[in-house]
Amino acid sequence: MRRWIWIMGALLMSMVASAQQKHYSIKGVVYEESTKEAIVGAGVRLLQQSDSLYVSGISTSTKGQFALANIAPGKYLLHISFLGLEPLYKEVEVVNKSVDLGPIYLSEAVTRLGVLEVTGQATPMTVKQDTIQFNAAAFRMRQGASLEELLRRIPGMAIDDDGNITYNGEAIEHIEMDGRTFFGKDPQMATKNLPSDMIKNVQVVDKKSDETRLTGMNDGEKIKVLNLEIKEDKKRGVIANLSGGYGTQQRYTSNVLLNLFDHDARYTIIGELNNVDGVRRGRGEETTRRIGGNYDDLLLNKTLKVTAEAFFNSSDYSVVGKTRTTQLLGGEKANNEVNHFQNFRRSEGGNLNGRMEWTPSEATMLVFEPSFQYNWQRLNNSSQFQTTSRQGAAINDGESERTNRDKSYEASGDLHFRHTFNELGRNIYGRLSYQFNGSNGAGLQLSKTSFRQTNKVDQRDQRLSSFDRGASGRFRIAYLEPFSKTWALQLMYDANFGRRENDQSTFNKDATGEYSVLDRIYSRGSKNSYFTHRMQARLRYKLANKSFLYAGVSVNPSTTHTISTQGGEVTFDKQRTVWNYAPIAILECRPSDSLQVNIKYSGRTRQPSMSQLNPAIVIISPLAQVQGNPELLPSFSHSVWASFNFNRPMARQSLNMMWGWDLTNNAVAPIQKIDPSTGVRLTGYQNISGNQSLYGGFMLSLPIGGPSSKWTSFTFGRMSYSRNKGFVNEVLNRSDVWRPNLSQRITWSGSWLQATLGGFGMMQQAKNSIATEMDSHTWDYNTYGEAVVTLPFGVSLTSKLTYQNASGYQDQLRRNFWLLDASVSWSFLKEQRGTLQLSGYDLLQQRTTFMRQFALDRITDTEVNGITSYVMLTFSYRFNNMGSGVKASEMKQQGRRYRRR
Numbered sequence: 001m002r003r004w005i006w007i008m009g010a011l012l013m014s015m016v017a018s019a020q021q022k023h024y025s026i027k028g029v030v031y032e033e034s035t036k037e038a039i040v041g042a043g044v045r046l047l048q049q050s051d052s053l054y055v056s057g058i059s060t061s062t063k064g065q066f067a068l069a070n071i072a073p074g075k076y077l078l079h080i081s082f083l084g085l086e087p088l089y090k091e092v093e094v095v096n097k098s099v100d101l102g103p104i105y106l107s108e109a110v111t112r113l114g115v116l117e118v119t120g121q122a123t124p125m126t127v128k129q130d131t132i133q134f135n136a137a138a139f140r141m142r143q144g145a146s147l148e149e150l151l152r153r154i155p156g157m158a159i160d161d162d163g164n165i166t167y168n169g170e171a172i173e174h175i176e177m178d179g180r181t182f183f184g185k186d187p188q189m190a191t192k193n194l195p196s197d198m199i200k201n202v203q204v205v206d207k208k209s210d211e212t213r214l215t216g217m218n219d220g221e222k223i224k225v226l227n228l229e230i231k232e233d234k235k236r237g238v239i240a241n242l243s244g245g246y247g248t249q250q251r252y253t254s255n256v257l258l259n260l261f262d263h264d265a266r267y268t269i270i271g272e273l274n275n276v277d278g279v280r281r282g283r284g285e286e287t288t289r290r291i292g293g294n295y296d297d298l299l300l301n302k303t304l305k306v307t308a309e310a311f312f313n314s315s316d317y318s319v320v321g322k323t324r325t326t327q328l329l330g331g332e333k334a335n336n337e338v339n340h341f342q343n344f345r346r347s348e349g350g351n352l353n354g355r356m357e358w359t360p361s362e363a364t365m366l367v368f369e370p371s372f373q374y375n376w377q378r379l380n381n382s383s384q385f386q387t388t389s390r391q392g393a394a395i396n397d398g399e400s401e402r403t404n405r406d407k408s409y410e411a412s413g414d415l416h417f418r419h420t421f422n423e424l425g426r427n428i429y430g431r432l433s434y435q436f437n438g439s440n441g442a443g444l445q446l447s448k449t450s451f452r453q454t455n456k457v458d459q460r461d462q463r464l465s466s467f468d469r470g471a472s473g474r475f476r477i478a479y480l481e482p483f484s485k486t487w488a489l490q491l492m493y494d495a496n497f498g499r500r501e502n503d504q505s506t507f508n509k510d511a512t513g514e515y516s517v518l519d520r521i522y523s524r525g526s527k528n529s530y531f532t533h534r535m536q537a538r539l540r541y542k543l544a545n546k547s548f549l550y551a552g553v554s555v556n557p558s559t560t561h562t563i564s565t566q567g568g569e570v571t572f573d574k575q576r577t578v579w580n581y582a583p584i585a586i587l588e589c590r591p592s593d594s595l596q597v598n599i600k601y602s603g604r605t606r607q608p609s610m611s612q613l614n615p616a617i618v619i620i621s622p623l624a625q626v627q628g629n630p631e632l633l634p635s636f637s638h639s640v641w642a643s644f645n646f647n648r649p650m651a652r653q654s655l656n657m658m659w660g661w662d663l664t665n666n667a668v669a670p671i672q673k674i675d676p677s678t679g680v681r682l683t684g685y686q687n688i689s690g691n692q693s694l695y696g697g698f699m700l701s702l703p704i705g706g707p708s709s710k711w712t713s714f715t716f717g718r719m720s721y722s723r724n725k726g727f728v729n730e731v732l733n734r735s736d737v738w739r740p741n742l743s744q745r746i747t748w749s750g751s752w753l754q755a756t757l758g759g760f761g762m763m764q765q766a767k768n769s770i771a772t773e774m775d776s777h778t779w780d781y782n783t784y785g786e787a788v789v790t791l792p793f794g795v796s797l798t799s800k801l802t803y804q805n806a807s808g809y810q811d812q813l814r815r816n817f818w819l820l821d822a823s824v825s826w827s828f829l830k831e832q833r834g835t836l837q838l839s840g841y842d843l844l845q846q847r848t849t850f851m852r853q854f855a856l857d858r859i860t861d862t863e864v865n866g867i868t869s870y871v872m873l874t875f876s877y878r879f880n881n882m883g884s885g886v887k888a889s890e891m892k893q894q895g896r897r898y899r900r901r
Contacts, residue, residue, distance in 0.1 A: 023362045023420065024094050027067040028101035030060050030080055034108060038064030041263055042082040042106070043232060049075040049091060057178065058302065059264050067302055069359050081232055082106060096423070098362070124712050124747075125155075125654045125701035127596075127645040130206040131227075132167075132656055132699075136199040138712065138747070140754035140788045142798040142823055142837070147228070150196040155714040155745065156699055163188040165226065167204050168658070168697055168718070173223045174207075178230055180296050181307050183270075185351050185373070187226075189292050189311055193255050193270045194228070195241050195878070201229040210367055214418040215429045215480055217490045217540055218550045220584050220602055235261055237881040245837075247872030251276050264298035270311075276870075283849070284319030284864050305357040314348045321849075321864030328771050328857045329674060329729045334390045337679075341383040349375035367416040372409075379404045379443070387679045394452040395679045396623070404443030404464065411436045424482040433474035435498075441466040445506075449622040453677045458622040462522070463507045463515035472498030486542050490552075494534035501527045520567025521619050528610060532558035543589070550586040555579065562610035571616035578634065580605035599642045608632040608668045612685045625682045633687050637664040652703045652712075659696035665689040671727040672857065688725045688732075695720040710749050714758075717742045726856040733770035735856060739763070752790045759783040771857060778808035794827035794835075817846035835876045842869040 026046065030039045042060040046068055055076065060066045073094050078101075081087040085106040092099060124138035139153045151157045156168045165172035165187060174184045175191070183189035209221040239259040246252045253274035260267040272290040292311025299306060325337040351373045358366045379402065386397040412435040420427040442465050449458040478492035503525035507515040538552030557579050564572035582604050589597040614628035644657040666687040673682045697718035704711035719740040726733055745758030761781040768774045786800035799822040806815040823839035847868035853860045 023070045023072055024098040025067055025069045025362060026071055026078070026092060026094065026099045026101065027065070028104050030064045030066065030104050030106065032085065033105040039082050039106065040064065042080055043235065044068070045079040046071070047077040047079060049077045058298065061263065069303060070362060070365065080104060080106065124652070124714070126649055127647040127654045127656050132204045134202045136196065136202060138749065140749065141196045142788060142796060142825060145196045146192055147194040147196055147199065148191040150199060150202070151191065154202060155716045155743070159191070163191065165191070167224060170224050172226045174225045176225055176227045179227060181355055182228070182294055183292060183309055183311060185353055186311060186313065189270055189290060193257055193272055195257065198230055198234045199228055200231045203227040203229065210416050211429060211431070214365060214416060215427055215478060215490065216425055217480055217488070217538055218548070218586050218588070220586055220600060234880065237261060238879070240879040241876065243874055243876035245872045245874030247870050249867045249870045251870045251872055253872070253874070264302070266296050268294040284317060284866055287316045289314040303359050307355040309354070310350070310352050312350045316346050318344045319864050321862060324861045326859045327674065328773060329676065330731045330770060333676070335387055335395060335674070335679060336390065337385065337387045339383050339385040341381065343381045345377065345379050347375065347377040349373065363420045365418050369414045371413070372411045374409045376407050377405070389676070395677070396449060396451050398447065398449035400447035402443060402445050404441055406439055406441030408439035409437065424485065425480065425488065426482055427480050429478040431474065431476040435472045436470070438469045439467065447622070451678045461509060462519060465507070466502070466504045468502040470498065470500040472496070488540040490538045492536040494536070496532040497530065499529040518568065523567050524618060525565045527563045528560065530558060530560045532556060545590050545592070547589045551584070553581060553583045555581050560610065564614050564616065566616060566618065572614040574610070574613070578607055580634065594647050596645045597643070600640070602639050604637045604639070605634050606637070607634045608685070612668055623680055625680065627682060627684050629685045632668055632685060633666045635664055635666040635668060637662060652707050654701045655698065657698040661692070661694050663692040667691050669726050671730060673730050691724055693720065693722040704746070712747045712749070714745045724856065728771045728857045731770050733768055733856060735771070735774070736767045738765045753787065755785070755787040757785050774854065776808065778806065780806045794832050796825050798823045817848070818844050819847060820844050833878050837874045837876070838871070839874065840871045845869045
């Protein structure tokens with residue numbers, strides 16, 4: 001393997017030596033027209049001329065110079081701006097050489113801020129190719145509102161109890177600021193601490209992989225990214241936001257944000273301390289502590305883009321509650337499990353991440369992304385449980401207590417290399433990756449389980465010790481050969497290899513009371529190694545109007561070797577070699593600048609894990625056992641996805657539609673056998689074919705009464721159908737579920753009032769062949785009204801009233817209630833930098849901490865402790881030495897000071 005890596009490396013270096021250029025640069029020098037002084041820190045943005053989509057951006061240097069590198073041939077719009085000066089738009093065309101625009105002059109702004117009058121309305125939503133953009137100005141927020149509050153106002157955006165963000169049901173995996181990574185490993189650093197008034201646009205981007213963007217060959221991989229475009233007046237000088245508050249129920253919160261912009265560099269420090277997260281979620285008590293820093297810059301004559309971030313998280317979480325689970329056993333049989341629990345968790349962790357993007361020439365690029373993280377955690381959990389039959393007969397009961405401390409680490413790196421040889425785009429791409437991870441844990445387990453029908457008692461007093469070690473690597477090389485301007489072929493080889501070892505040892509007490517006797521039932525371990533190859537061929541065909549068709553297939557032979565032990569003895573030792581294949585086809589169709597259609601098909605084979613193949617019975621606890629199935633077959637999934645985007649910015653009309661279909665054959669499904677006399681659950685695995693899902697949705701934004709109307713309508717709809725097969729106590733059950741939903745909101749935006757009236761409705765119909773108790777036909781709906789009122793003397797009022805209701809449920813739970821949140825704020829001091837705010841949450845005290853969850857073979861109700869209602873007084877101070885509150889004359893003076901630096 002080493003020899004092949006050396007050969008490939010030598011091949012890469014020889015090809016670099018024969019470099020020819022395909023991409024070009026755009027450069028120039030920016031001056032103030034009246035003084036002829038060079039402007040330092042002017043914002044330079046390059047946009048697509050056809051649809052104004054952002055391509056690249058930079059700030060001018062100490063001599064007013066700028067250079068945008070790695071620009072593909074095409075027609076562009078160059079936007080140059082600086083506070084106090086008139087922005088400039090300039091059409092630029094890149095053909096077969098780099099473009100030198102020479103001196104560019106900005107004139108003094110004619111319109112002063114004090115007399116600026118804005119007519120018309122901001123376009124709330126626009127759709128541009130793979131980007132859906134929401135104008136933050138269309139969602140008026142209270143003073144001091146966070147980014148999270150803004151995101152909750154955006155149609156289709158949802159944030160769950162753990163802070164995870166989804167858009168139209170798809171997970172947002174990273175957050176970026178102006179196209180650059182911003183606390184990518186912890187999005188809550190941004191969502192909870194960035195003030196909403198910094199944000200100009202919120203963009204939901206289907207970001208293609210680094211490989212796609214570097215090679216020009218779409219590999220079908222993409223992630224959803226939230227990109228935050230910052231207002232121009234927030235990109236110069238120093239910006240600081242400090243806030244602190246205290247409220248009833250001993251609630252408190254404090255936040256700090258410091259942004260420093262220095263030419264091409266941006267420095268950010270964020271800190272947070274609060275105990276209100278658990279309250280807002282209704283899920284117990286939680287204290288959160290965060291601090292982090294982010295840095296990005298352009299170095300080496302702007303050929304090197306550097307991003308680095310470090311942050312530390314710490315939290316204490318405690319919850320007391322009860323769960324009641326109805327375990328279906330088929331027919332009229334069922335067990336009821338009641339569990340009273342009390343859990344505490346303290347966790348601490350630190351992350352170091354970076355990204356370096358180096359473009360030494362217009363044809364060559366290197367991207368390196370290192371990462372390191374370390375976490376520590378302490379747990380203390382206890383519970384008392386009881387299981388009875390549906391008729392009330394006792395089956396088992398008991399109690400348990402577990403304490404544990406564990407540490408974990410992970411170090412990884414990803415290196416991408418691309419070199420282009422000619423104008424048609426012939427290129428070679430290489431990738432090297434590595435990852436090391438490990439963990440250590442130790443704790444104590446005390447438990448007593450009584451089986452009432454057999455009079456058997458299982459007691460545990462044990463010490464637990466565990467470790468996990470893993471290492472993996474990846475090598476990929478791809479060559480793209482364009483036969484013409486229309487056709488191109490890419491050949492790729494990919495190798496993945498790694499190993500992992502883990503052990504979970506359990507010790508009983510010896511005669512002296514020391515935990516030294518190995519428990520051969522509960523002690524287990526495994527070793528795993530793998531080597532996977534991937535050979536792939538893909539074709540690209542260019543259609544008219546920037547449209548492309550991609551098609552390809554890959555062959556994936558892989559070898560895996562796993563050894564499992566229990567009590568120090570080998571129970572499973574197997575090496576397995578399998579061949580997989582995966583077809584892919586992608587159509588990117590852009591008939592016009594306003595319309596885009598994407599269609600993708602992919603096929604994927606997935607192998608069962610070695611633990612699912614292990615035939616040995618592994619005892620997890622006195623009530624849970626697992627046994628694999630060595631006869632399992634690999635599953636194969638067909639997936640089709642399509643999207644339709646239409647946009648008319650001048651008319652403020654945008655439409656986004658999408659649909660998809662997935663079918664999986666030979667899916668690996670758990671099959672559980674429950675002993676009715678003891679409640680012991682044995683979990684096995686079996687192949688099932690025919691699982692599928694069909695889904696579709698749309699989002700429509702348009703004005704009511706013309707483009708300049710103050711009324712805006714948002715409509716969001718989604719419908720899904722799923723057919724899932726699974727087992728209910730060894731009997732195959734088929735579940736068919738329909739779930740349509742529709743939401744509508746109408747917003748009026750005026751000079752002193754923004755008001756919204758909206759509603760949401762969802763119907764769910766579920767039919768089961770065996771688990772008929774899970775059949776349902778339910779309706780969930782709510783209506784709400786919210787308003788932000790801006791009054792004289794810096795006073796503003798915010799309120800939201802929501803009514804929720806539901807019908808069709810077979811329980812006696814209260815499902816109709818009112819929720820009221822309200823706040824009043826007063827902004828004062830110079831330029832209204834200080835804000836005093838009084839906020840009330842769940843003022844009617846009707847929010848519930850109850851939650852019901854459905855699975856194929858069980859219904860689980862959970863209720864926990866939690867304060868849902870409180871009032872808080874908060875003071876915040878905002879400082880921006882180049883902010884919108886500065887007069888035009890003052891801005892010009894400050895701008896000149898920056899230009900002379």
